[in-house]
Structures are given as C-alpha cells and as structure tokens.
Amino acid sequence: MKLRFWLLDINDAITEKGAEIHLWGLDDTANHILVVDKSFPPYFYLLLEDKADIKEVVREIEVKKSPDAVIEEDLERKYFGKPVKAVKITCRDPNSIAKNTNSLGKINGVKASLEDDIRYSFRYLIDNDVYPCGWHEIDVDKIEEKSDNKIEEIYVAKSHPRAIQKSSTPSLRILAFSIVCYSPKGSPKPDKNPVVMISTATSNGKTMQFVSEGSNDKKVIESFIEGIQTYDPDIIVGYGSNSFEWPFLLQRSKKLGIKLKVDRQGGEPHTSVYGHVSVTGRINIDFFDLSDEIEEVKIKTLENIAEYLGATKKADEMLIDDMDIPRYWEDNSKQSILSEYSLKKASTILRVGQNLLNFSMQLSYLVGLPPDQIGAAAVGFRTESYLIRQAYKIKELIPHRIERPYFPYKGATVLEPKPGLHGKTAVLDFRSMYPNIMIAKNISPDTYLESGEKNPYLGVYVAPEMGYSFRKSPPGFYNKVLSTLIEARDDIRDKLKNTDPKKTEYRVLDSRQRAVKIITNAVYGYAGWIGARWYVREVAEATAAWGRYTIAHAIDLAEKEGLEVIYGDTDSLFVLFDSEKIDRFIEDVQRDLGLEISANEVYERIFFTEAKKRYAGIFTDGRLDIVGLEVARGDWSEAAKRVQEGILEIILKGKIIQKATSFVRQYILDLREGKIPFSDLIIWKTLTRDVSEYVVKVPHAEAAKRLLREGWEVARGDKIGFVIVKGRGKLHERAVPYSIATYSEIDLAFYEEQQIIPAASRILSIFNVPIESLKP
C-alpha cells in the first residue's frame, strides 16, 4: 500500500541482520506511524589517484574488503569540481565501514576515503531526498505484530520515501515542561537532591503538576512519565532542558532505580549530535538553543525572551530566583507561590515554543536536519548540512573535516564617521553584497584556480589586491547554491506581499524567508571558517577583496554625483539626503558594478561620535535607532543605558544640550538618593571560559568564583550578573553576584563615575559639555 506521511523524527537501529532506519511520522489522518526501512545499506567512497588503474585497484579491493562489502565503480563523481575516479563501497553493516575504510584506504592507487564520516541516518535523508518536517510518500506493508511503541501503525518499507509537495503542517501535540529541584544550598545535585515539582503545559490548553510529599520524589518522576505517555506529545519543549532538566531527570531516575521511559518506544532520552537530547519518536526542542537567533534580547532568560515575543504579560511579576527556591519550598505558607510560579513557567515555555516552532520547522526543512538537532547545531554546521545535501545533488563528493592552522585575512572596509549631528541622511546598502559578489565572480571552492594551474579557455575572474583567479565557467558550487537561495527568498517575499499578515500561511512563509536569509548570509562566513569541510581561504579572501573594491568604487560614484558620504561600513554608505542624486547614484552603481544598492533607511537626523560602528539616529516616525553605543550593549547597567538613551532622545529631537545635561544631573541625584532600583544596577557579563582559565582577575569571573564557593555551578557560557559594592581594593575584589548583595552595600559612586558619566559623556563630549557639568 501507499502511505503519505509527515516526517517527525528519524533514527537508526543496528541489528545483527543489518541496519534499519526508523521513520516516525503522522499520516494523512493524523495517525502516528512508524515506518521501518531495512533496505538502505551504508556506504563510503574510495578516491583513486588520477593515474591509478581502476581495474587493478578494484582487484586489490576484492582481496582486502570485508565479506559483506560490495564494490561499485562510480565514475560520475566530482571532487572540488574535477571529475575523479571513485569506487563506492557498500556495506551491510554500518560498523564495517570503519574497518573497510582503514584497510582499503592503504591500497596502492587509493588517495583517500571519503564520506565514511557521514552519519547513517543523515546519509538516508540525503540520498533519498527526505526532509524532516516535510511530507513524503512511500510503499509499505502493514506489520500486525503488537509492540510497546506508542503509535497507531507500524509499517515496513517496500520502497524509499519520495518527497511530495504539500505545505500544510499536521496538528501536533506539544508539551512544555519545567522542573523544580530542592537543594538547601547551591545548585541541585541529582545524587543528593530531589525533584520536588514538575509542571507541564500542553497545546490542548491543559496543565499538569506533580509535587512531591517531603523529599520522596520517586512518585513525581513516575507520574511525569505517565503524564507524558498519556498525553503522548509529538513535541516536547523546554527552556534549558538539554542542559538541565533532561540530564537531571536522567541521573535522578538512575539513582532512584527508575527508567525515564518518555520516548515512543519505551526508552529513555539520550544525548546525541550537537549535544542535543533526543527522545525517540518525538521532537525534543530546547528553546534556549534558539534564543541566540533573537539578538535584540541581550540576557536570554526565559522571562526576557517571552516578554520580547509577547508570550507573557508581566515578565517578572512573579519571578523567583533560583537562589530563593529553597526558602519557598521549606516554608509551607509559600509553597503555593512556588507551584504557581512553576506552572506559569511551563505555560510561558509553551507560548515561547509555539511562537518559535514555525521558524524551527522551516529551518529544519530547509537545511534538512531533524528539528531536534537544528536548534542545537551551530551556524557553521547548519550551513554545512545544507551544503552537503546540495553537493549530493550535483554529484560532488563531500570532503572530510580536517584540522588546520588559523591564518587571519583582511576583511571589510569601515569608514571614519564625520562626528556630530547631521540632518536628513539616507543609508544606502548593497543587497546581499557577499552572496552576490560570490555569484558574480563565480567564487567557489571548485572554481578556484590554484597558482600554477593554467588559465582555462573560458577565462577567469581575477580578484583585486591578491589576484586570486576563479574560473568563469562552469557555475561553481556556491554560485548554484546562492543563486537558488536568493531566488527562493525573492519568490517567498513575492508571495508574502499577497498574503494576509493575520493568516497562519503568512507566519509560515515569513519563517521560511528568514530561514533562507540566515543560510544565504552564512555562506561567506562558512567559506572562511577553518572548520569547514569546503574551506578554501582564498574563497573568503577574494570575496572580501571584491567587497572592498565595490565599496571604494561606490564612494567614488557617490562623490561624483555630489553626494556627501558621512559614514560607511562593509556594504553601506551613509549620505546626506538628496533624492535626485541618490536616484542617479543607484543607477550608476547598477551600471558600473552590476550590483543592486538601495536606500533602506532614511534618518531625519543622525549623530556620530568619533568612533566607528557607533551611532544613533531618529527616523521620520520618531523611532530612535541606537547602534553600537552602550544602550545597544548587554554589559552595561540599565542605569547607564537609560541615561544615555535619554540624552540621545533629547538631542535627536531638538538638540537642547542644556536639557540633556540637567537630565543627567537629575538622574545622578536620584541615584545618590537611592531611588534607582537594584535591578538597574546589575551588570551582566558572559563567562567565556572556565573560571580557572582566566589569566587576569576580571570582575565577573571573581563574582562567579564566589558563586562556586557557595555551591552554585557556573559553566562556560553562563551570564553572570553582579554589582559593585563599597570598600577598598580593585574592582574585581568588589564584584558580588547580585543574588548575594544587598542594596545598602552597593557602591553608588562607582555607578556614577564608571557607568553613568562615561555613557553620558560619550555623547555630550561631542558637544563640548565638560564632565564636571554633569555632576550635581
């Protein structure tokens, strides 16, 4: 029979009989199904020397290969654009891939093994053009046998799946969860401390809560498992769950002698690629992983993300700090507040999840990585997964990732800004400059002409400055990929124009165009990443060089039209507004450089200091836009940022310096009088390494050490919030975690001198306001 299904999750199972692929999905009628495909053998390639005698090498392979391996000559493959002699070795057992790679790789005439490092389940997706979060059709037989699997039907595949065009998403059951652990002091430890509460919120509008009696938490976990199995969610979402909830529950369960059977085949969650936690048959997503897509939010707490997305009403109305949890749990009269908080957290996670799910699924569908992996995968790996799938389509062999030394290269041009306040200003930027340069100059790993190679008949593009050459023809790998992506995005944006923004379809399309944009923009960075499989430094270097050439010529053209350029960075020029000159300039650029430039932003007024990458402007509609300055940073106190923003608003709206200075003075008076709330004095900084690895004593690392001493776990990547307290000594000796410090200890003079005054004078010094006049 034919089965149509939407792919939810894929995993492999290695048995004595060979390898199996398990495809978990939903069929047309929303039944949960499992298709077992036993007929996809793993394989790898042997790349032969150019001069090797293929017949002779094959004879040698016959002798040395494992008995289950099958040889197939594959003369169609290319490697870095060049046709190569390759032999495909197919094995019944995925475990024999490594053995064969080792023994066959040494054969005379074999240059290298390739694609032996592609995961078996990913291989299946690539070769069959199967897409997670997409619809497929497959020939299957129904299996009647009863099993523990939490699904309605099990099938065995009689063909491989074929992707079909159908854009709808089936209705999926989502479960959000969050746990509360009780540890009298410090971070909870699964071998000592119980899970006292687990709260869930589900997409059918219900919530569940499991609370322990005393510290016996066995029942809490057991009821949670039962709750999951009963609701049987397709998607489980958490916030920080890959690093906290799942590992804690797993270890705690082990300690208590129970199995955390929450997946769809009676098994436990397990850690998999990119450090994500995989729950077989379901999609497990930790939305903390996706929070760095939201750059506007600096401190990525659930509350901040939720507030930004409009997924909660009052963000910190009932926020309980981790450090205060024991006090709530220990006090019977306060326990209900804790359980209310925990439930609210689960509901907030659900709403955040529902908000970000479209985007996750679109990115997953585009890149071709399962939705539970896509959030945890770094940008480089997302880009690479996309490239790998495209490479297969054009029969390009996939290079290994190899370790290389790092050599930096020259990047973009940044112009010196003209300091001060300017009138109406247009920002002209090149549309996708790097991708379009790579297309126009056919810059790609497979078109690069090594020095010494003779020029091809059809000619080369020679990059400025270094003179690297790239074949004009045929179109390179990156050229094809980027052209497709740019076209796809244009198509989606056209559709968006004719779609009602209130419709679901609009949100899906918008998520899709965002996903396409992210991958398009990441290709240049990927090309210069030493970890990239297709790393060719000259590719990134030549692209950057053409970029510098382009912006330099654009400046010339602008000046020839009589435009005054006041700033520019990489692919943008800020010019004093003149409609006619700008129109002519845009045409000049198109004619001379073959690239599109357009005025995407017009400021009514704009302000620069002497520094690059820092400015503030006001749009015609009165909106402020503050770039690079302290207001835009997450590592300055709210107090300093508020003062700076206030000044910028006053200046951009009316340039009344007097008003700005008295605003600063008033704020400082309020500070001195203790009127500025505690939370506005917290400074947040990321711990970018293990606390022991710091060579100099820096405030946030010293604050982190204090947390460690008090039993709290801090890890690389954590944001540490601290305040500066009164006393003698260096700053780092006075940095105290905000959760430990009290208001009366705070050194308000520090905030005046080292936070507010610098942030304020950054702006006001341009108008010659002396620092002394800022102090009351």
Added chain:
DNA sequence: GCCACGACGGTACCT
C-alpha cells in the same frame, strides 16, 4: 613604594 602609561586580556558589538 607609588604612579603614569601602555600592552594586553576580555567582552560585545557591527556588517
């Protein structure tokens, strides 16, 4: 021993 100064470590931003 104290101070000014510059190099350097460290973080976060911009495109």
Added chain:
DNA sequence: ACAGGTACCGTCGTGGCG
C-alpha cells in the same frame, strides 16, 4: 566552533621617580 573590524574597560607589568 560562520568571517574580520572595532570600541572600550580593567588588569598588570614596567620604568621613572632620588
């Protein structure tokens, strides 16, 4: 673990200072 360019803070070593 996508790139390079940039600003800015705090720490720390160093040389001058009788």
